[in-house]
Amino acid sequence: MRLTLDIWRQKNGADAGRFETYSVEANEHQSFLEMLDVLNQDLIGQGKEPVAFDSDCREGICGMCGFLVNGVPHGPENNTTICQTHMRHFHDGQRLRLEPWRAAAFPVLRDLVVDRTAFDRIIQAGGYVSVRTGSAVDSNAMLVQKNAADRAMTAAACIGCGACVAACPNAAAALFTGAKITQLGLLPQGQPERIDRALNMVAQYGKEGFGHCTLIGECEAVCPAKIKLEVIARMNGDFVKAVFSKRAEESAGGAG
Amino acid sequence: MSVATKTISAAPPSPSRLGILWGSAIGKKFLMALTGILLSLFVLGHLLGNLQLYFGKDSTGAWLINNYAKFLHNNVPLLWGTRLVMGVSVLVHAIAGIQLYLAKQSARPIPYHEKQSVNSTLPSRTMIWSGVLIGGFVVYHLLHLTVGSAHPDFVPLDVMHNVSTGLRGIAAVVYLISMVALGFHLRHGLYSLFSSLGAGNPAISKNVFNYAAVVATLIALANISFPLAVLAGLVRG
Numbered sequence: 001m002r003l004t005l006d007i008w009r010q011k012n013g014a015d016a017g018r019f020e021t022y023s024v025e026a027n028e029h030q031s032f033l034e035m036l037d038v039l040n041q042d043l044i045g046q047g048k049e050p051v052a053f054d055s056d057c058r059e060g061i062c063g064m065c066g067f068l069v070n071g072v073p074h075g076p077e078n079n080t081t082i083c084q085t086h087m088r089h090f091h092d093g094q095r096l097r098l099e100p101w102r103a104a105a106f107p108v109l110r111d112l113v114v115d116r117t118a119f120d121r122i123i124q125a126g127g128y129v130s131v132r133t134g135s136a137v138d139s140n141a142m143l144v145q146k147n148a149a150d151r152a153m154t155a156a157a158c159i160g161c162g163a164c165v166a167a168c169p170n171a172a173a174a175l176f177t178g179a180k181i182t183q184l185g186l187l188p189q190g191q192p193e194r195i196d197r198a199l200n201m202v203a204q205y206g207k208e209g210f211g212h213c214t215l216i217g218e219c220e221a222v223c224p225a226k227i228k229l230e231v232i233a234r235m236n237g238d239f240v241k242a243v244f245s246k247r248a249e250e251s252a253g254g255a256g
Numbered sequence: 257m258s259v260a261t262k263t264i265s266a267a268p269p270s271p272s273r274l275g276i277l278w279g280s281a282i283g284k285k286f287l288m289a290l291t292g293i294l295l296s297l298f299v300l301g302h303l304l305g306n307l308q309l310y311f312g313k314d315s316t317g318a319w320l321i322n323n324y325a326k327f328l329h330n331n332v333p334l335l336w337g338t339r340l341v342m343g344v345s346v347l348v349h350a351i352a353g354i355q356l357y358l359a360k361q362s363a364r365p366i367p368y369h370e371k372q373s374v375n376s377t378l379p380s381r382t383m384i385w386s387g388v389l390i391g392g393f394v395v396y397h398l399l400h401l402t403v404g405s406a407h408p409d410f411v412p413l414d415v416m417h418n419v420s421t422g423l424r425g426i427a428a429v430v431y432l433i434s435m436v437a438l439g440f441h442l443r444h445g446l447y448s449l450f451s452s453l454g455a456g457n458p459a460i461s462k463n464v465f466n467y468a469a470v471v472a473t474l475i476a477l478a479n480i481s482f483p484l485a486v487l488a489g490l491v492r493g
Binding site: 008019068070071072078097099102103104105167169170171172202203206209210211212213214215216217218220221222228229230231232233234235236237238239240241243244246 | 273276280285356365371373377380444448452453454455456
């Protein structure tokens with residue numbers, strides 16, 4: 001099948017960027033990124049600059065890839081990364097527009113590649129648990145309800161690709177931040193830092209310049225890890241509870 | 257003997273808990289959900305009271321809706337207590353909503369060339385505009401049927417007369433459009449407020465999503481029935 005691609009080309013953060021049109025011969029067995037590999041081989045053969053796009057595992061589990069195809073993050077197949085989207089979902093003669101994630105917190109580095117270190121800083125702000133070192137704890141010494149374990153693992157499926165931010169009209173990172181807060185907050189190991197986690201991650205979220213959540217649900221529809229909107233409610237609840245339960249620093253320490 | 261003095265500079269006061277709430281998007285949404293509940297309860301109470309338009313007259317020949325108006329106006333704590341709570345709620349709800357809307361403009365400075373909506377409802381994407389419309393309508397509605405300055409022939413406390421002469425022509429159109437906006441706003445607000453308050457159990461949120469649509473539609477239709485009843489000649493003062 002022959003496809004026409006309108007691809008966003010941008011040399012660097014200072015470049016204004018523009019769409020450029022390419023034609024490529026694809027077959028239905030290729031993945032979307034393999035189709036782009038073929039295009040890039042053509043471009044290199046013609047002495048042109050290949051299209052920059054992120055990818056790593058190409059199995060849909062690492063969270064590196066992602067851009068919009070015809071206005072939908074990760075393309076027309078919902079709940080699938082673009083690397084796991086195959087060309088059989090497209091037809092001969094189709095025109096596709098490839099556009100990078102757009103958010104103030106995700107500046108474009110080059111073509112379809114954006115800088116997602118804002119997510120890393122949100123994780124650094126509270127996406128961790130502190131554990132005692134020393135001899136290993138007995139396995140299963142800490143009991144976890146099946147229901148809580150299931151929901152924590154479902155939230156932990158988040159691969160941090162950024163499609164939720166890309167899909168949101170407010171460029172909110174609520175689904176991402178909510179997933180991380182939910183994943184740790186549902187487990188006993190996550191309890192000691194639960195208050196600080198909610199306060200610090202939400203504060204960092206704000207500093208990074210992401211917008212607010214209005215629960216329209218666009219993020220849930222495109223999320224390749226099928227993260228549910230419930231994680232946003234948990235983030236909201238944890239944050240509000242944290243605001244009301246946080247004690248002043250000087251009274252928290254005590255005399256020891 | 258000299259005494260050494262040391263000035264202990266006080267640490268900057270940490271913001272109050274309410275200040276932290278107001279300073280964060282999640283906190284603002286929390287306050288919007290709380291005020292949204294109060295405003296929704298008022299909408300419901302207001303509607304139930306207004307349904308007395310359809311109940312006719314009492315044994316003395318007075319319109320029941322007019323008796324209701326007199327009851328409210330004679331009950332000063334109830335009347336002004338409600339007005340105070342509603343006024344504060346509208347201010348908090350509207351200021352928070354407009355501030356969040358303005359703040360989000362900077363979250364995506366370069367818009368998409370092409371963007372599709374995959375999953376969201378139209379009411380959920382237009383909350384700010386249905387909200388602005390309702391805000392403007394409330395001002396008009398107060399001038400029209402409470403103060404009376406926007407009414408061609410206003411008689412204080414004669415609700416039946418004011419409604420049956422007032423909800424005509426362009427005013428009826430304004431009421432119809434505004435009540436559709438109210439239905440839109442409630443359709444998403446009654447659902448999303450649960451998440452803003454931290455309640456998002458997936459087992460019930462699907463039901464909440466559906467019930468919100470039903471309740472919003474019923475409230476909008478019941479409100480729309482008033483101008484339609486006047487236009488159809490069913491309500492005559």
